[in-house]
Amino acid sequence: MSIYLDNNATTKLDKKVLKEMLIDLKGSPYNPSSNHFFGKKAHALLIQARAKIASILKKEKEEILFTSSASETLNMLIRGFSKKDAHIITTDIEHPCIFNCVKNLKNVSFLKTGPCGVVKEDQILSAIKPNTKLIVLSFVYSETGVICDIEKIAKIAKDNNIFFIVDGVAAIGKIKFTIPKGVSSMVFSAHKIHGPKGCSFAFIKKDFPYTPLILGGSQEYNKRAGTENLSGILGAAKALELAYDKIDQKIEKMQSLRDLLEELLKKELNISINGKGLRVCNVSNIAFPNISAEDLLMVLNQNKIYASHSSACTSRSFKPSRVLLNMGIKETQVKSSIRFSISRMNTKKEIIHASKTIIQCVKKLKNN
Amino acid sequence: MSIYLDNNATTKLDKKVLKEMLIDLKGSPYNPSSNHFFGKKAHALLIQARAKIASILKKEKEEILFTSSASETLNMLIRGFSKKDAHIITTDIEHPCIFNCVKNLKNVSFLKTGPCGVVKEDQILSAIKPNTKLIVLSFVYSETGVICDIEKIAKIAKDNNIFFIVDGVAAIGKIKFTIPKGVSSMVFSAHKIHGPKGCSFAFIKKDFPYTPLILGGSQEYNKRAGTENLSGILGAAKALELAYDKIDQKIEKMQSLRDLLEELLKKELNISINGKGLRVCNVSNIAFPNISAEDLLMVLNQNKIYASHSSACTSRSFKPSRVLLNMGIKETQVKSSIRFSISRMNTKKEIIHASKTIIQCVKKLKNN
16 A cells, blocks of 8 residues: 655646646647637637636635746745835745745845744734835645634734735645635645646735736736646646535545544654644654654665655755754754645545555554 | 648647657656656656657757746747946847847847838848847748748858847748757747647757756756656657658648649649748748638638637737738738648548638638
């Protein structure tokens, strides 16, 4: 039995998503910018996909933008943010695509979250300066699953005329939400919800001031040039639709599996959970004292249990997680920590089998 | 019979390409950055695809970069070019993704090609200034099919220590070439050679100085962050392999079909070809005097013949082609011009049928 518990890195494509993608892939020479029959058909498909996403997110279709990845969208919004020399508020535990964008900017406050793993609204309030124009935070922290109270922070942003970008990648499909009014943009990735790699969709408020990252043709309301990845876009819309179909049941299922995993491990092992804040349903970042995460991941891999030690975008190098270190967790604990991330496709049987294997592997490593 | 003659806008996906893409799409949760079994498998697939492209282009695999579109790659290379305040040489007939990038820069010479449709090497030589650091040109002009002698210009670039970016999108698979030594980068798009939309591959010389467009994870040799679009990359490599399989025969076929189209039309109609320079095998940009291209395209569309009046990236608006206008072609002629672009999937039967239909439609429109 092969058990995949690294769903915050990427997920298995849903067969229904593939079916939708094949409309483009099997079909015809579809360029949504062409003016003939095929172009008009492609354009109609593109509009339908955008409308589907807009309807699920309860936003206008003109506010939905497709790009090739959440990294691209976040780079575009942060580096393209047109209020120059503005003060920016973020944390030092954001995804590399945010962290590596803002760390090169001049006027940034990197708030510390502590072991809680998320900032509190009073921290935001204290950090605001007269020239603060942008806040960038994750809705859910992908490495720990800790949830940020974006509703409260959106209110602060709104009251203070500050733009607010939210990385929604690890949140969507795992938590029910309405995008609060004070949020300027929320960015998502299809491949984290059983959709295709190579497609991101984002809500971007009409008044958010930014320069496009890719200039050229007039695609995507003149905001993102280049022939649209139609199969990716169709797949993304379908993936979102599926994620929202009986979403309560899906969330409940993931939560019960995640809780079961922690419960079974706690019975036999002395573990602790990284991230003390409220967590989303599908993530468990676990410290196994006196165990090398690198060794444990290797042994688990041999036993066909797949997890990771940090976000996939940094996990080929075995450096200890910047996110956990910046949360103030000791390096020894960080080096003993593994992230398990569950999807709606995992089963109870898998979790029971995985728990047994993890316990065996940890005990073996301890005896070595 | 439905006849698609707009292959420079996009092409039909080859079934063999789809089969290759399904390795990722049907398969497993493949993130090439993950460190477990699935990640390593995905990483191996990515490396193979890159090696395949490198081998066909006769370059090192570290010199092949994947992005989401040729527009993205060209934006990255031009706007990210790190020699600031350098003088740049280009023309005013480049694709929008080049034209819209350079037109915002300060120190650019836009050379005029005249009705020939391509710059001559002596024009380049005369335009060089002491601070000229970059030349950006198309290998083949997508709207006219006119070929640029990049070999001669590459030599000039090399002799003068100037970086040279080549848009190879309309060239690859349509002309046999070796990338000359003086070329710093050549950029391609998979969906123009029966590959998927959403994937570009480019040769970028190791010494080409540029800032990445997308910061974040360490994917693509730290040059382009974001989870790799593996199905797109596998499809792109396969599409290139197929384009190079018996490439002489494929080019000969396209050339004979294109020549046949022009011959049949010339017999019955008073037409002229836009772009006096040497042309690639698959493009025919034809002026039909006293006929509105917009009307003709509409009538052809009703008769299931699909062509376009300019590059797809601008063709939803019915503005006369900037490329043809800037070549010095009169506006009346530009407004009467249509681009037919052929692929290896077109047949002689199609061309004969299309020619008949075009002749009928033109004659009808003239009598109206």
